[in-house]
Amino acid sequence: xxxxxxxxxxxxxxxxxxxxxxxxxxxxxxxxxxxxxxxxxxxxxxxxxxxxxxxxxxxxxxxxxxxxxxxxxxxxxxxxxxxxxxxxxxxxxxxxxxxxxxxxxxxxxxxxxxxxxxxxxxxxxxxxxxxxxxxxxxxxxxxxxxxxxxxxxxxxxxxxxxxxxxxxxxxxxxxxxxxxxxxxxxxxxxxxxxxxxxxxxxxxxxxxxxxxxxxxxxxxxxxxxxxxxxxxxxxxxxxxxx
Numbered sequence: 001x002x003x004x005x006x007x008x009x010x011x012x013x014x015x016x017x018x019x020x021x022x023x024x025x026x027x028x029x030x031x032x033x034x035x036x037x038x039x040x041x042x043x044x045x046x047x048x049x050x051x052x053x054x055x056x057x058x059x060x061x062x063x064x065x066x067x068x069x070x071x072x073x074x075x076x077x078x079x080x081x082x083x084x085x086x087x088x089x090x091x092x093x094x095x096x097x098x099x100x101x102x103x104x105x106x107x108x109x110x111x112x113x114x115x116x117x118x119x120x121x122x123x124x125x126x127x128x129x130x131x132x133x134x135x136x137x138x139x140x141x142x143x144x145x146x147x148x149x150x151x152x153x154x155x156x157x158x159x160x161x162x163x164x165x166x167x168x169x170x171x172x173x174x175x176x177x178x179x180x181x182x183x184x185x186x187x188x189x190x191x192x193x194x195x196x197x198x199x200x201x202x203x204x205x206x207x208x209x210x211x212x213x214x215x216x217x218x219x220x221x222x223x224x225x226x227x228x229x230x231x232x233x234x235x236x237x238x239x240x241x242x
Contacts, residue, residue, distance in 0.1 A: 043223040044087050051221055055082025055097070072114065076101045078121065085218065090131075092218035096122035106134065118153040124210050125149055126219050126226070127165075139201075140192040143168040148219070148226060150210040159205055161189040163215055164227050171201035178202070185228050 044051060049070040056079030057064040070076065070086050077100045078084060084095050088103060091114070095101055099121020105112045115134040116125070127133050129146035136142075137153035140160065147165025151158060160169065162183040171177035171192050176199035181188045189205040196203075215226050 041217050041220045044221050049086050049088065051085040051087065053082075053084040053086075055079055057082055057084045070103070072103050072105050074103050076103070085221070087218075087221050090128040090222050091133075092126050092221045094124040094214055094218060096124075099123065108132075118151060120153055122152045122209065123150070124214055124218065126215060126222070126224070128222075128224075129165075137192075139172055139194045141170045141172060148215050152209070156194050158192040159189070159208065160192060161186055161205075161207065161210070163210070169202060171196075174198055174201040176201075 041051075047069075050064065050066050050068055053064060053066070058077045059068050059070055059074055061075075064070075064076075064084065070088055072088070076084065076086070076095055078095055078097055080097055082097050084093075086093055086095075093101070100119045101121070101123060102117040102119070104115045104117065106115050107113075113132055113134055115136065116123075117136040119138065126148045127144055127146065133144040133147075134141070135144055135149065135151065137151065137158040138155050139153075140158040142149075142160065145166045147167055148163035149165075149167065150161045150163060160167075162181040163186050164183055166183075167181045169179045169181065169190065169192065173194060174196065177192075177196075179190065179202050181190075186207050189207055191203045191205045193201045193203065212226070212228065219226050
């Protein structure tokens with residue numbers, strides 16, 4: 001089974017848009033969806049976590065399958081050339097190859113806030129509008145509000161794109177490096193460095209390795225739509241030039 005980002009973009013875009021818009025599709029289109037995505041996208045039923053996976057994927061050290069339940073407190077890992085698309089209540093994820101993700105909760109005042117820790121690897125995620133979230137990597141701490149985000153984490157740096165929504169970004173090793181991003185459409189990607197001159201640990205970055213089609217797919221899995229509209233031409237990158 002192909003990884004999502006390797007599939008033919010125009011076909012996948014059209015089919016996901018039809019399903020997200022609630023269009024009644026014909027049998028040939030339904031078969032095409034099954035061929036391209038493994039299953040027609042739609043809001044996952046209650047109690048189901050995994051939409052699709054490929055390659056070597058484990059949850060809490062045990063091999064995962066389409067019936068695996070995923071929730072707070074779980075650790076998800078992917079091997080080489082592997083990927084999982086899954087949902088935890090009202091948040092959806094695409095975890096790419098060679099990644100490790102911890103789903104947790106932490107107490108802030110009198111309330112518990114959902115948090116995720118990407119120790120290594122690549123992750124695309126969409127969060128519900130009304131719930132604050134925390135994102136942790138080896139080099140960054142990020143507060144998330146009603147947002148779609150993409151991040152790549154390794155010991156030396158974090159790549160972070162606020163696809164839409166608002167985020168508060170802080171460098172773990174540099175208290176002088178903080179940044180609030182309000183984004184409509186991939187407006188201000190950044191690198192957060194492990195080592196840099198004080199006050200310069202957050203730097204501009206290009207738009208890389210994720211697509212609007214993927215965002216639309218995972219928003220569909222939790223019954224939402226992203227706050228953008230596909231342009232008529234093929235999407236090549238964010239509105240902002242770098």
